[in-house]
Amino acid sequence: MKGKYTGATVIITGGANGIGKGIAKAFAEEEAIVCIADKDEEKGKEAVRLLEEAGGKAVFYRTDVSIEEDILNLIDRVMKDFGRIDILVNNAGVSRFKPLFELTTEEWEDVVFTNLRSVFIGSREAARRMKEGGRIINIASTRATMSEPNSEAYASSKGGIVSLTHALAASLQPNGITVNSISPGWIQTEDYDQLREKDHLQHWSNRVGNPEDIAKACLYLADPENDFINGQDLVIDGGMTRKMIYEE
Template sequence: MSYEGKVVVVTGAANGIGRSIAVAYAAEGASVVLADIQEAEGAAAAAALRQEGRNAVFASCDVRKEEDIIRLIQETVQEFGRIDILINNAGVSRWKSPYELKLEEWDDVLNTNVRSCFLAAREAARHMTELGIPGSVVNISSTRAVMSEPNSEAYAASKGAINSLTHAMAISLGKDGIRVNSISPGWIETQDYESLRPEDHQQHPAGRVGKPADIARACLYLTHPDNTFITGANLVIDGGMTRKMIYEE
């Protein structure tokens, strides 16, 4: 198992993509901290991994709060003695007309999605540097950073900011041996995959809608200790959807 001895923190790990990422690292031998604001679901996810013989713990964390993020990273180091990998996955969305979107809703999306990435990466990097660990950070962005549907202004802005933050921090932290990359998922079905229609799959050049495991495998690739030449990159995982031209007939 290639991640034996590594310690991984995944935010937004109670469900969906975050949980799949945590499961993937645990299966590769890593010790995983599943952080989430949803305590019942997060604790259950960690317990399920422990029942499989994996090393996993749950940590309650509201990534909108700086003090929660600082505590999350500190407690991880206290528990495991190190932190090697941070996956910034936590996020929210608000689908509202720009005429109706309230300032506090805008701030909530930006604070949850992008400010948390900066704060968590900053705190993790401090410990990685102090411990002399060549760490790795992956920020989960979205293809909505470069393409949009109506009423997605706050979400799109936050994901565009994540892409910019990623390459900026890759430059700032590179001297400390820390790599920072991002992943932009396209349509990743986290609920009932079997209920998807044939036309849902057909609009993807890959022939199918994405699954959370597709993003988890991308995280494993970006953070692998052999891939030290990859930093400041944004990996688009969307089945080719953003490359497909659509003409109205």
């Protein structure tokens, strides 16, 4: 029902690009106050401009989620500006696919700090301010449960997000706050028209995913009337992780 999120304050990390931008658009269309947190200031302000031109309400907060102080400042500024946090979408992340024996400890830590530690810090601080009915949604990945070579840092971070999600759900259930994650598969954020037929046919849904597919799931999990799904990971991948593949 349109207007269900009217006046709700939604924080979306990594909201200036890709999946995050699609999530921001969906909540803006539902009349929420959209707080885009991203370290890309140019694209963040452009995203806000586009949302406002479409009639939405959005604010940009420059935030590098790999830095704890940035996350703390983000939460404080949103509370100062709007007095409430209803929904947090922990979406920001980086990937670094590099041969195992060339991947340094510092590079591994950078991915894990950005993708996983930020979810812990952001969720902890947002939950302190959330009232009963708050919603936390963490964007994980199907790479939490399946891998290609040279993906150790990214897989570790996304697998950690899935586990952290149900741990947070357990700790926050007395507060009436639900915590769920979404594991996207192949989500094409640019040049969708350039995909090949065989790309689409790898999926049981017969198409590659797009940011709107993830945004719809966020709206479902954030629904104020939806409090029975909690601590879960929702896989959205067109059936890819269920597809049995034999090589001849």
